[in-house]
Amino acid sequence: MAQPLISVRDLTFSYAGEDRQEGVEGDAPAVLKGISLDVEKGSFVCILGRNGSGKSTLAKLLNMILTPTSGKIFIKGKDVTDPAMTEDDMFEVRRSIGMVFQNPDNQLVATIVEEDVAFGPENLGVPPEEIRKRVDGALAAVGMTEYARHSPHQLSGGQKQRVAIAGIIAMLPDCIIFDESTAMLDPQGRREVMNTIQALNREKGITVLHITHNMDEATLADRVLVIDGGELVLDGTPRQVFSSVRRLRTVGLDVPQVTELFSLLREEGFDLPGDVLSEEEGADLLSRYLKENEKSQ
Amino acid sequence: MLKDITLGQYFPGNSFLHRQDPRMKIIASILYIVAVFLCKNLFSFLFITLFTVALVLLSRIPMKVILKGVKPLLFILIFTTVYNVFFYQGEHLLADLKIVKIYFEGVMFALLMAVRIVCLLVGSSVILTYTTSPIMLTDGLERLLSPLRKIHVPVHEFAMMMTIALRFIPTLIEETDKIMNAQKARGSDLSSGGLIRRAKALIPILIPLFVSAFRRANDLAVAMECRCYRGGNGRTRMTQLRLHAIDWTMLFTVLLCGGAVVIINLYSPGFSV
Ligand SMILES: Nc1ncnc2c1ncn2[C@@H]1O[C@H](COP(=O)(O)OP(=O)(O)O)[C@@H](O)[C@H]1O
Numbered sequence: 001m002a003q004p005l006i007s008v009r010d011l012t013f014s015y016a017g018e019d020r021q022e023g024v025e026g027d028a029p030a031v032l033k034g035i036s037l038d039v040e041k042g043s044f045v046c047i048l049g050r051n052g053s054g055k056s057t058l059a060k061l062l063n064m065i066l067t068p069t070s071g072k073i074f075i076k077g078k079d080v081t082d083p084a085m086t087e088d089d090m091f092e093v094r095r096s097i098g099m100v101f102q103n104p105d106n107q108l109v110a111t112i113v114e115e116d117v118a119f120g121p122e123n124l125g126v127p128p129e130e131i132r133k134r135v136d137g138a139l140a141a142v143g144m145t146e147y148a149r150h151s152p153h154q155l156s157g158g159q160k161q162r163v164a165i166a167g168i169i170a171m172l173p174d175c176i177i178f179d180e181s182t183a184m185l186d187p188q189g190r191r192e193v194m195n196t197i198q199a200l201n202r203e204k205g206i207t208v209l210h211i212t213h214n215m216d217e218a219t220l221a222d223r224v225l226v227i228d229g230g231e232l233v234l235d236g237t238p239r240q241v242f243s244s245v246r247r248l249r250t251v252g253l254d255v256p257q258v259t260e261l262f263s264l265l266r267e268e269g270f271d272l273p274g275d276v277l278s279e280e281e282g283a284d285l286l287s288r289y290l291k292e293n294e295k296s297q
Numbered sequence: 298m299l300k301d302i303t304l305g306q307y308f309p310g311n312s313f314l315h316r317q318d319p320r321m322k323i324i325a326s327i328l329y330i331v332a333v334f335l336c337k338n339l340f341s342f343l344f345i346t347l348f349t350v351a352l353v354l355l356s357r358i359p360m361k362v363i364l365k366g367v368k369p370l371l372f373i374l375i376f377t378t379v380y381n382v383f384f385y386q387g388e389h390l391l392a393d394l395k396i397v398k399i400y401f402e403g404v405m406f407a408l409l410m411a412v413r414i415v416c417l418l419v420g421s422s423v424i425l426t427y428t429t430s431p432i433m434l435t436d437g438l439e440r441l442l443s444p445l446r447k448i449h450v451p452v453h454e455f456a457m458m459m460t461i462a463l464r465f466i467p468t469l470i471e472e473t474d475k476i477m478n479a480q481k482a483r484g485s486d487l488s489s490g491g492l493i494r495r496a497k498a499l500i501p502i503l504i505p506l507f508v509s510a511f512r513r514a515n516d517l518a519v520a521m522e523c524r525c526y527r528g529g530n531g532r533t534r535m536t537q538l539r540l541h542a543i544d545w546t547m548l549f550t551v552l553l554c555g556g557a558v559v560i561i562n563l564y565s566p567g568f569s570v
Pocket residue numbers: 015019020021024031049050051052053054055056057058
């Protein structure tokens with residue numbers, strides 16, 4: 001089997017020392033309590049979990065913004081918790097595991113779109129002609145070429161978020177982590193960004209870790225991870241995970257409305273599958289079920 | 298509302314001056330200011346005025362914009378002119394108004410000072426601020442000052458700070474607008490009462506603004522780290538500034554202008570300041 005892109009073993013973490021936010025009282029509780037998981041190259045993984053469950057913390061550990069309290073993280077087979085890691089190794093991990101955040105306003109640095117996209121490659125010391133190529137390529141990949149000379153504050157939320165994505169693509173990452181990157185957008189912006197993410201995953205083979213509260217987005221993934229209280233509680237395909245409606249409820253999550261409807265019907269004794277994800281699929285199943293019942297009566 | 302505030306005075310265009318290298322423009326504007334201060338008599342002032350008018354024409358910036366730029370100076374201009382006309386002591390008396398005496402030299406001096414102030418403002422803004430985008434200006438400054446890095450002046454950091462400030466000013470203005478509206482909706486009154494009451498009414502606007510600015514700063518710092526930011530060392534730039542022969546013409550023209558001013562000063566007669 002191929003080596004996983006990201007491999008996490010018994011990862012624990014608590015905010016202490018300089019990482020600790022000022023004004024947080026008491027001693028530092030463990031935010032992550034022994035997480036182990038593998039992410040295959042090219043996969044599209046969604047991470048679900050209620051607020052404060054440790055999703056962002058996990059993301060920041062993966063690209064070395066934070067350092068684990070204990071446990072190991074391997075990126076492309078390399079142990080990044082090894083004390084022998086040099087600063088250059090660290091920047092190589094950050095290049096390889098890009099991150100897009102929630103607030104589109106707070107991650108753009110420059111006053112011109114293309115200058116902002118160039119920011120990452122510039123930091124990496126890429127030669128100017130090569131940066132130019134990468135910037136043009138990245139803007140084309142997110143469909144923002146015509147806005148190259150605009151200033152970020154003239155753009156909509158979805159457009160800003162696509163610029164932020166372009167800024168990461170220009171660093172040629174293996175994986176992009178989206179930390180609730182669709183949460184602040186309107187439905188239109190959400191659609192734009194989700195389409196961009198899916199295209200990157202399918203066409204460029206970029207591994208995607210998508211943190212979200214939106215269940216419909218989660219149904220698009222190959223795999224869904226559910227984190228609660230710093231522990232990995234569910235891991236499987238969207239179908240498998242969403243069929244555990246009760247389990248999801250206890251960790252404070254909703255399931256897509258269709259899935260909930262079918263699981264309620266099952267509980268009432270109807271002979272229907274409990275893992276329906278899309279509305280079309282649900283409508284089909286229901287109409288077929290009703291027709292069959294008519295015949296048998 | 299607040300959003301209407303235009304930032305900087307950059308006036309986009311594609312004139313000869315717009316296309317000049319920002320580093321040359323920064324040096325040229327300094328030289329220009331020196332040249333204006335070198336002017337001593339009527340003829341050299343006449344010369345610098347013509348030169349400035351030529352710059353304005355070259356920049357293709359509408360006269361309206363230029364005049365609007367001078368307007369804030371009107372008060373100072375009138376005040377210094379009146380002051381100089383009435384209180385300058387000279388030899389050739391023009392009028393004796395009992396309380397004050399007006400001399401020919403006073404009138405000349407007032408006139409030349411007014412010309413100097415207007416030239417300084419119009420010329421330097423046409424060479425620099427009107428025709429250079431803020432980002433080019435920061436880039437130019439960073440590269441011009443980069444030799445100072447050797448003596449540990451944090452040139453890159455200052456340029457980065459300027460860039461981020463320019464990036465976030467519109468965002469923060471928008472935010473201020475939102476907070477003001479939110480506080481107004483809760484019945485806070487910003488536009489009446491005395492100075493102290495109004496200052497007090499500002500507190501519920503400033504505090505949320507600061508809190509949010511700090512959160513933004515924190516988010517941005519993490520985002521920059523994720524994009525491998527590590528200061529100016531080893532960093533390359535996408536847009537390279539290269540000096541072409543044409544970029545030197547600007548500098549030489551301003552230098553020649555300064556030289557001409559000195560020569561005119563020496564060889565022309567009349568009142569000199
Ligand atoms: N800088 C910090 N200092 C102290 N505690 C923190 C800090 N950041 C997050 N936490 C705590 O860690 C827990 C997990 O936070 P986070 O990873 O942001 O959760 P999520 O992204 O899933 O909402 C929360 O209880 C939060 O209060």
